[in-house]
Amino acid sequence: MAMSPSVAGWELGLRLRERRELMDVTAVSAGKAIDTSQSYISGIENGKLKINASKLAELATVLEFDEAEIEELQALREAAGKRAWWSPYSAMFSSDMLRYFGFEHGAEGIRAYNAGLISGLLQTKDYALAVMHGGGPSIRLAEANRRVEVRMKRQERLDDKDDPLRFTALIAESALRQQVGGREVMAGQLRHLVDRIERLPDTLDVRIVPFSADYYNALGGSNFYIFGFASSRLPELVWQETITSTDLIDQPMRMREYNLAHDQAMGYALGRTESLGLIEQIRRELE
Known part of the structure; x- marks a missing residue:
């Protein structure tokens, strides 16, 4: 079965937050690095807000994900944007x-x-x-x-x-x-x-x-x-x-x-x- 959009968005947010915390980067710093706000970063990490492909690529670069990981993150972003049955x-x-x-x-x-x-x-x-x-x-x-x-x-x-x-x-x-x-x-x-x-x-x-x-x-x-x-x-x-x-x-x-x-x-x-x-x-x- 296809992944639930909610679960995809949640997994995407968890992976971003885990990497950010591992690198000891604050949500404020991450937001400034991609010209956005702390609340926006928090919303993405909580799975409540969506992020477009270019912003995700910028954020992934800041957090030093490799190319294979970025592909996985972009796949999760696409799945999170799908229309759900509900x-x-x-x-x-x-x-x-x-x-x-x-x-x-x-x-x-x-x-x-x-x-x-x-x-x-x-x-x-x-x-x-x-x-x-x-x-x-x-x-x-x-x-x-x-x-x-x-x-x-x-x-x-x-x-x-x-x-x-x-x-x-x-x-x-x-x-x-x-x-x-x-x-x-x-x-x-x-x-x-x-x-x-x-x-x-x-x-x-x-x-x-x-x-x-x-x-x-x-x-x-x-x-x-x-x-x-x-x-x-x-x-x-x-x-x-x-x-x-x-x-x-x-x-x-x-x-x-x-x-x-x-x-x-x-x-x-x-x-x-x-x-x-x-x-x-x-x-x-x-x-």
């Missing part, structure tokens, strides 16, 4: 959410923890629409349908024949029993979840943390997603969701805490077969 929907979402789509699309694997809702990558249209309607009266039906459309497009990564997303979904039992949209919608959602598990045995691992589990650190916390990438140059990222905010986390110490929390919750989760059995049991209770 571009037509950009007016509907915040810049942070659009970056999330980009990282999700470009990830090799995702490990998730969901406490109150089924993960968006595993939702049915009816369940997703019920979630959208629950977002408040300000969301009109037309917009809700468009948002559901985006959610369905995001799920295509799971079925990519050449490079499917590897997804480990830790789901609290409460999310299976919360009747989002009513009994019929929830029963359909659980049938869909069973179907997804059975169709994608090699790349989808759904584990349920039962009510019988003892306390674990993620209990009572917010949903979070740990992204892993194919490039050895890229570290893991965490995306955290709360009621009022979202947060993209790349600090090593905080990353470590989320990895430990996910591992701990996995230790309390049922096995693959037992998880599937519990999903089917709750589905039968609803029908």
Whole structure:
């Protein structure tokens, strides 16, 4: 699959920042050297601003990249400038959410923890629409349908024949029993979840943390997603969701805490077969 523009821009920025710091060059000095500002250099390094070919060539020369490295950087710049599938929907979402789509699309694997809702990558249209309607009266039906459309497009990564997303979904039992949209919608959602598990045995691992589990650190916390990438140059990222905010986390110490929390919750989760059995049991209770 083609590289996600967001991931390409992020890798480009990381490589520029790593070289600049290695050479002990400040962002101010780098900006002055190519006749631009510190904020522009910072925006490029954070993957939030784009850079044209000539400016990148100037900056790469200042930072003493060799010719082969400059070719790699220019390839990343071109990939970062490509139009993404989510571009037509950009007016509907915040810049942070659009970056999330980009990282999700470009990830090799995702490990998730969901406490109150089924993960968006595993939702049915009816369940997703019920979630959208629950977002408040300000969301009109037309917009809700468009948002559901985006959610369905995001799920295509799971079925990519050449490079499917590897997804480990830790789901609290409460999310299976919360009747989002009513009994019929929830029963359909659980049938869909069973179907997804059975169709994608090699790349989808759904584990349920039962009510019988003892306390674990993620209990009572917010949903979070740990992204892993194919490039050895890229570290893991965490995306955290709360009621009022979202947060993209790349600090090593905080990353470590989320990895430990996910591992701990996995230790309390049922096995693959037992998880599937519990999903089917709750589905039968609803029908």
